[in-house]
Amino acid sequence: MSTIPKPAVKVFVATTVMLTFISFWRAAAIVLSDLASSAYYVGGDAEKVIGKSAPWFVLAVMLFSYAVRAIYIESSSMFVRGGVYKVVKSAMGGQLAKLSVSALLFDYVLTGPISAVSAGQYLVGFLQDLSTRLHHPITLSDAGVNYCAAVFGCLVTGYFWHKNIQGIHESSEKALRIMQITTVMVVILIGWCLATLVIHPSTAHLPPLPSGHNLLKTDESLGWLHGTMFANLTWILLLVGFGHSVLAMSGEESLAQVNREIEHPKLKNLEKAGLVIFLYSLLFTGLVSFFAVMIIPDNVRPNYFANLISGLAMNVAGPYNVKLLFQGFVVIVGALILSGAVNTAIVGANGVLNRLSEDGVMTPWFRKPHHRFGTSSRIINLIAGLQIATILASRGNVYLLAALYAFGVIWSFSFMSLAVFVLRFTSPEGREWRVPGNIRIGGKEIPVGVGLIAVLLFSIAIVNLFTKTLATKYGIAFSIFLYVVFTISERLNQKTVAGGGHDLEQFRVQAQDDITAEAMEVRPGNILVAVRDPRNLFYLREVLKHTDTTKQDVVVMTSRLYHREYSFSGNTNLDSSEVFEEYERQLFTAVVNEAEKQGRHVSLLVAPTNDVFESIVATGARLHSTVIVCGLSNKLTPEEQGKLTGDAWERLPDPKPRMRLIVASADGQKWEFELGPHTPRMRREDLKLMHDIWLQVTRDPAYSKLHHYHVIAVALKELQQRLNGTESAAALSDIRDEIERKDEEF
16 A cells, blocks of 8 residues: 655644643742741741740741641642632632732742842851951941842842743752751751750740730831720730731742642642641741740840841850851751742742733733743743842841731732632532531531631731731732733733633744654653544543553644644634644643643644544654554544554554554543554454364364464465455455444453
8 A cells, every 4th residue: 555645844842831740849848948948037027026925926827827728738629720819710700819919929029039138147147257256257237238138139039030940840959959958957956956955954944925915015016006905905916926927827829839740649749748848847937936035045136036047056055166167057058948938939929920821811922931941931030020129129128028028928818718718619519628627507518617717817917907017008009000910911911812712821832854752752662642622631631640651651642634624623724834823722731731630741742744543653653652542533433443543554664563552432431452463352252163173173183283373374264265266255244244243242
């Protein structure tokens, strides 16, 4: 049979912004870079504002963070690309979603600067202490220290900007290494502090419990409530203390954004990451706050409010030089983890803005992949630019940044909890995990746990509005500004982009003259999945569920037919240059969504052709695929699909590879076909007949060397003679009768 001529076009390999997946350890490391880093500044800042009882509030925040994290885990079980925008919009509409995400972005813009500047403060403070010990003191004014910290913060932001341009795997690798080094420091610090309490029992006294008498009542702590009747209410004061410590709970939104990249099994790994984050931050942040108050003398501690762990390192029991050496280690680790929080802020804000762009709030221009790394570099540029501008505007003043911080975090938590509460009633199904604390009344589930979390979050948020005056002013102004920008951008986008399609993935397309396993970076023995309809990817879902892509690659391909009108694309005829922008983007966006839900990596390609079956088989041969999977055709039977695929296999040049075709239907049925010569499947009755003939003939000792394959060979030769002779019609009639005979076994 002559080979169908191949069109003189190129194969297109498509990559999306993100199809690499990370372990729960890496996901936890990214979030912990923010959460655990707050241990370096939250204790000092909270005590400066509310007094010596601050560690109890920090502990309460750490414990409550697990409840807030549960809200995010439930929302992530409903939406792979979740986060506050997606969840709030699904529950309460787009306007409130834009407002809540505007407030959240205010804190993302501040998270990086406060962390980077705090790292700079630690570094400058250590260098000053070291220079004094070496008898060459470096004396800087407060403004000088702040300027040095600002320069360091800009350098750190620039470094992680570059790493995020390279991709999530690169930045998650750095985050994991930072947390490994931090863990060493934490273990030494906790052990040394415990030893100090044993050596000096007089220091082993817990901070005073919070009460109306030992909480500071100043303009800085009470804000607009100072001098009012509310300043004398104990429960209000407790909420005030909690609100000033809530910056220890940032980073939860980053967990929702990183969820997209967590590997299979996604939900279990998300739960593991949440538990690791909780335990680590509870031990590190909580214990540091207590140890600082217990070990550092009251008259010395205010000098270390900006670098509390350095003060702790210099006041534990031991020789001065050893403590100074450990302080150096603390500062190095602090510089690393606080710098890592810059990375977390970029990752989180990038995820949030990508959700807005996908939903049409921002133009698709922002999501265009980087030409080399495939990342959303334009959004990353915007985030890093805002962070650097914030550092320069603050002039490195960490107290100013702390005063502004946590406005958006608490409000985004509040809106998220309310949205999950509403979705429990409007969309009770579709979640694999629920926040505990649910009761049933009259057959209806009442989410008491979610409701209590929401009430406490809104109470804190409202109190913070009146007590954190600077954050309220700038936070509301920034949020309104962003909300207006997002609203205008969305309306302009709706005018310029007709027919929707905002949520389509952005792809980077590379044309190649030919396709090979090496060029696709896939291993031999991979599975090739042929797709054609974005609404029917059930068979791809099954392949991803049952394939460990760390051991066996999955390649998803579609064949681009010339002069074809796609039945699900409307009545618009698309030429080859337009197809990827419409049909293939729809198709591959659906593929990417399935891959993200399963946490599995897939490779994507488009193969232009004028014969779908030849395109699929030829691609499988070039990629050294062992299995080809496709959906059941609307026009062909499974047997006809198998025959046409087999014919295409016969046209391959020698040596032809062994491959297996699986045709799947939506009801779960599968038909398997071995391509090329292979051992046939045989019915039990055929096997029995062959064996009976063998037994009958071998009764004669002259045929003792007869094998079953001899019986088959004689039968096949006789059938061939009949087909080529005068009995051709009768032989074909016998074959037809066999085909039409009802076959229970197959």
